[in-house]
Amino acid sequence: MARPEASPVHTSRPGLPExxxxxxxxxxxxxxSITGIFLLSLLYSLYFARDFLLPVILAFVLSFLLSPxxxxxxxxxxxxxxxxGIIIVGLLGVSAYGxxxxxxxxxxxxxxxxxxxxxxxxxLQSLLEPVQKAQQTTAQIEKMAVLGNKEKNVTTVEIKKPSxxxxxxxxxxxxxxxxxxxxVLLYFLLASGDLFLLKLVKVLPTLEDxxxxxxxxxxxxxxxxxxxxxxxxxxxxxxxxxxxAMHFLGMPNPALWGAMAALFxxxxxxxxxxxxxxxxxxxxxxxxxxxxxxxxxATYFLLSVVEGNFIMPLALGRSLALNPVIxxxxxxxxxxxxxxxGAVLAxxxxxxxxxxCDHLQPLSALGEFLGKESKPASL
Numbered sequence: 001m002a003r004p005e006a007s008p009v010h011t012s013r014p015g016l017p018e019x020x021x022x023x024x025x026x027x028x029x030x031x032x033s034i035t036g037i038f039l040l041s042l043l044y045s046l047y048f049a050r051d052f053l054l055p056v057i058l059a060f061v062l063s064f065l066l067s068p069x070x071x072x073x074x075x076x077x078x079x080x081x082x083x084x085g086i087i088i089v090g091l092l093g094v095s096a097y098g099x100x101x102x103x104x105x106x107x108x109x110x111x112x113x114x115x116x117x118x119x120x121x122x123x124l125q126s127l128l129e130p131v132q133k134a135q136q137t138t139a140q141i142e143k144m145a146v147l148g149n150k151e152k153n154v155t156t157v158e159i160k161k162p163s164x165x166x167x168x169x170x171x172x173x174x175x176x177x178x179x180x181x182x183x184v185l186l187y188f189l190l191a192s193g194d195l196f197l198l199k200l201v202k203v204l205p206t207l208e209d210x211x212x213x214x215x216x217x218x219x220x221x222x223x224x225x226x227x228x229x230x231x232x233x234x235x236x237x238x239x240x241x242x243x244x245a246m247h248f249l250g251m252p253n254p255a256l257w258g259a260m261a262a263l264f265x266x267x268x269x270x271x272x273x274x275x276x277x278x279x280x281x282x283x284x285x286x287x288x289x290x291x292x293x294x295x296x297x298a299t300y301f302l303l304s305v306v307e308g309n310f311i312m313p314l315a316l317g318r319s320l321a322l323n324p325v326i327x328x329x330x331x332x333x334x335x336x337x338x339x340x341x342g343a344v345l346a347x348x349x350x351x352x353x354x355x356x357c358d359h360l361q362p363l364s365a366l367g368e369f370l371g372k373e374s375k376p377a378s379l
Contacts, residue, residue, distance in 0.1 A: 046337050050338045050342075053338075054178060054345075055181040055182040055185065056181075056185060057349070059182045059186040059189060060189065061224065061349075062182070063186060063189040064220065064224040064225055065228045066190055067189075067190060067225075068225055069083075070083045070190050070193070071193075073086070080192075083190070084187050084191040087190060088183060092183070098259070102255070197213070197217050200213050200217075201213060212359060215359065216355060216356060216359050220351075223351055223355060224348050224351060227347070227348065227351060228348070230312075230315050231266065231312070233315075234265075234307060234311055235263075235265045236262055237307075237311075238262060239258035239260075239261045239263075239265075242257055242299070242300060243255050243257060243259075244258075245296075245299045246258070249295055249296055249299065250286075250287075250292070251279075251283065251286060252286065257279060257296075260275055260279075265304075265307070267331070267340070267344055267346075268327060268346075269327075269331065270335070270343065272300075272308070275304075276297045276300050276301055277297075279296050279297050279300050280297035282296075283295075283296040322350060322351070322371065323369070323371060326370055327346075330347075333346075334346040334349065350370065353370065357370060
C-alpha cells in the first residue's frame with residue numbers, strides 16, 4: 001500500500017520559470033559526462049558494497065526509531081550505555097520470542113511444501129496444460145541436440161548449480177553475520193547519543209549552517225521515528241485482524257498468516273501483493289470449494305485496501321506526503337540493489353532524502369518532484 005513521506009517544510013518552491021532557467025543556455029558536455037560517470041560509479045558501489053552498506057544503513061535507521069526511548073531513559077537518570085543495552089536486549093528478546101512461537105507452524109508448512117505444490121498443480125492441471133506441452137517440446141528439442149552432439153563427438157558443458165541446502169546455509173550464514181553487525185552498531189549509535197551531531201555542529205563554519213544541520217537531523221529523526229512506530233502499530237493491527245479472520249474462515253495456523261501480513265506490509269505495494277498470492281495458494285491447498293478458496297485472499301485484499309487508503313493516511317495525517325509514483329520506482333530500485341532489505345528501507349531512505357532536499361535550496365527542485373502535492377505555478 002502507498003506509504004506517504006517527509007514532512008512539508010515552508011520553504012520556497014521553484015516555479016516553472018525557474019525550471020526553464022535550469023535548462024536555459026548551452027549544455028556542458030563535460031559536466032554531463034562527469035555526472036553520468038559519478039552516477040554509474042555510485043550505482044556500482046551501492047550494488048557491490050551491499051554487504052557492508054546494508055547493516056550500516058539499517059542500524060542508522062533503527063537508531064532514529066529508538067533514540068527517543070534512550071533519551072527518555074536518560075531523563076530518568078539511566079546512563080545512555082545502560083539504556084541502550086536495555087533497548088537492545090528487549091529488541092532481541094521480542095524477536096526471539098516471535099521466531100520461537102512461529103517456527104513450528106512455519107516449519108510445518110515448509111515440510112509440506114513439496115506435496116503442497118503437487119496438490120495445487122493437480123487442481124490447476126487444466127490451466128497448466130499449455131505450459132506442460134511447451135516444456136515437453138523443449139525437452140524433446142534438447143534431447144535431439146544432445147544426440148547430435150554425441151554423433152559429432154562434441155563435448156557438452158554442464159553448469160553445476162549449488163544445491164538447495166547449500167543455498168539456504170549460505171543465506172542463513174550471511175543473514176546472521178549482517179544481523180550481528182547491525183545489532184552491535186545499533187548499540188554503539190544508541191549509547192553515543194548526540195555525539196555525531198555535536199561533532200558535526202562543531203566542524204561547520206557558520207552559525208546558520210550549524211542551525212540547519214541540527215534542524216535537519218532532528219526532523220529526520222522525528223519523521224522516521226513517527227513513520228516507523230506508526231507503520232509498526234498499523235501493521236500489527238492488520239496482522240491481528242487477518243489472523244482473526246483466518247481463524248473464522250477455517251485456515252490452519254492463523255497466527256502465522258497474521259505475522260506474515262504484518263511483516264510483508266513493511267514493503268509498500270509488493271508486500272501486500274506477495275502476501276495475497278501466498279495466502280491464495282495456501283487456501284487452494286486447504287479447501288476444495290471455490291468459494292472457500294476465494295474468501296481468504298479476498299479478505300486479505302480487503303483489509304489491505306482499508307489499511308492503505310483509510311487507516312494509514314489517517315494515522316500519519318499530512319505530516320508525511322510523497323509522490324506514490326516516486327515511491328514505487330524507488331522501491332523497485334532498492335529492491336533490485338539490495339533485495340528484500342532494500343525494499344523495506346526504501347521508504348525511510350526516501351523520507352530522509354525529501355527532508356534534506358526541503359532544507360537545502362540547491363536541491364529544492366528535486367524535493368518538489370519527490371513531494372505528493374504541488375501547487376499550480378503560473379507560467
